[in-house]
Amino acid sequence: MEQTNYSITDLLASAVETATGKRPNILRANIATADYGFNAFQLREGNQHIDSVIADARARIVKTLPQGITVSSAGTFINFNVSNELLSQTAGNIAENPSGGITPAHDKTMVEYFSPNTNKPAHLGHLRNLTLGKSLSATLAFLGHDVLQANLTNDRGAHICKSMLDYQMFGEGSTPESTGIKGDHFVGDYYVKYEKALQKEIAPIVAELRKKPENAAKLARKAELEKELKPIIEREKAQQEADKLAKKTTKDTRAPEEKMKIKELKKELEKLGKIDEEIKDEAKKESSLDKQVSAMLLKWEAEDPEIRALWEQMNGWVLGGFRETLDRMNVHFDVEYFESQIYNMGRDIVMDGLEKGIFERDPSGAVIADLQKLGIQKNEGKKVLLRSDGTTVYTTQDLAIAKMKMEDHKLNNSFYVVAGEQDDHFRALFGILKALGYEWVDKLKHLSYGMVELPEGQMKSREGTVVDVDDLLNELRDKVKVIAAGKGNETMSDEDADKIGKAAAQYYLLSVRPESGMKFDPKESVNFEGKTGPYILYQYVRTGKILEQADLLETAQTKTPVDFNLLQEPIEHELLLKIVEFTEKMRAVQKTMDQTLIATYVYELAQTFSNFYSKCPVLKGDKTPPELSQARLKLVEYTHTLIKQSLDLLAIETVDKM
């Protein structure tokens, strides 16, 4: 029985392997005259001349190629052309069964993402996290994993007590219901108010501290340095800009001593730059508000009924707010962890490690892991696992959760979707687990992603420069409605507008490699034209519309086999090649776990389709004969299926009308 073919590159690689004994890496051709190719250097043995390698290989390969494929060569490449017949057949197989060319994993895999704090609403960083986590989960499921989506809510600690304290003082019994404010925003407002009150309280203390001779001296020196360096830095910047424009590098003519001096001054300024923060931190020690927060945290830990009741009430509000946002993003977790329930766990793991001599006890009584000794990092570094008062820290809990996850759910893989700020934390966590001898540690993976930055720089909740997820989604939804109305569509539902707006945001966030940071300009970043979510949805709507009309027209389904040789337009060939690329892309995703590959692919597919759409009428009887119409209709059908499939993997919802 012949095996169903899902991959042209498989066919090609196998043919070459049979012919030459070597399996080359087949790429899509970069030139117009060929479809696929590989560099013949891959076949070379020793110092054989490349031309004879090519001639020899071609002569052999031509005998092993399946029907519908021809071979040629150009430069150091051996190239192939594939018939539309064979491409269509493969495309049909993929559309029928998109994961057919993938070896399924049969793994049980957990994806932990979101991980919010219950003191403020979700912001843009969380949206990148949600988008990546949700998409990773969908992709893993497609690859055959049995996926458990998990969330760890950080619902206790000093930061939670801050909003509690402020509410206790000024809340006056108001609630999200009584004020009409969404729960997470309601609580977040108290968190912000607390921070403001704190700044106000410490202002006089800060003023006093600034007068202390040592601080005053530092501050004066800082001002002096700033004044001195400002013109120099401005000149350097201007020079760099000018060089960039002129595409050259101007030689730095300053004397070496001068350069050294400037460098040292810059370093000194950088150190002094922290003086303001240091003074504030010192002032906070005097703050009655911060003392009250600490007292409240102690009461919480002692399970004081009044504090616990307030905590439960406020957390309930926040979680209710999160639930709304998550529902809107279609995120549903299978497993929910709460820090309040696990923050005390992990002590036994640490004590066990201490007994075995893996950890050490600090003179102060704290238990620490020496990261250098454990071979986790080259340079000096220590991590506290139990505080000197015996209480646990973040790392302690994470040791416990990792173990709990692996053992309770018998996982084959455990992904943590967490921002790159915590790269060191995960390196240490995994290293410590390895030192403790847990053999499953290799199954833990940190999917790290970069910060989302605004044009003004990093988002800071205290400075009110955060982009709130709910606000952003609302703005996008409204913008979509305005655009739709401008195009004559006055009746678009809120639901569709919301889907299109979300697609814009999600696609933008998924179009950048996770590890790199990204800039987000609220005014410009989320467009609706060009390489965007709405563009892809628009092409999807077009495919759907054609298929719908075809259904209406062809009341009697033609049973004659479709003749794909009727497809003579270059763009039809290109579209087939793009459709068939789906399997290769998914194999790459399987290897790299990088969903942005899918984002790129689905855009290219949509773009190729759009080109096809403008050049090749499908259902215009006067221009397109029925047989050709039928063949083109198949291309539309395959495209429709694979855009939908790809968007599913990105966790982007589709609409039927735009």
Add this chain to the structure above:
RNA sequence: GCUUCCAUAGCUCAAUGGAUAGAGCAACGCCCUUCUAAGGCGAAGAUGAAGGUUCGAUUCCUUCUGGGAGCACCA
């Protein structure tokens, strides 16, 4: 100071060690009597610097320059 990530077109981003480094936005010029112009077509525009490995480097290695993030009793 140490660790780590990054540097590609005016801007935002692509490119498993392979062919002429791709897109989108912005700016310029065309195309709606044609399945929805949130569209299509055209022209213009780039690998931070210097070395090294290789038949071949945006990709790997070293140094430099510039940016982000992190550096034990927060999470």
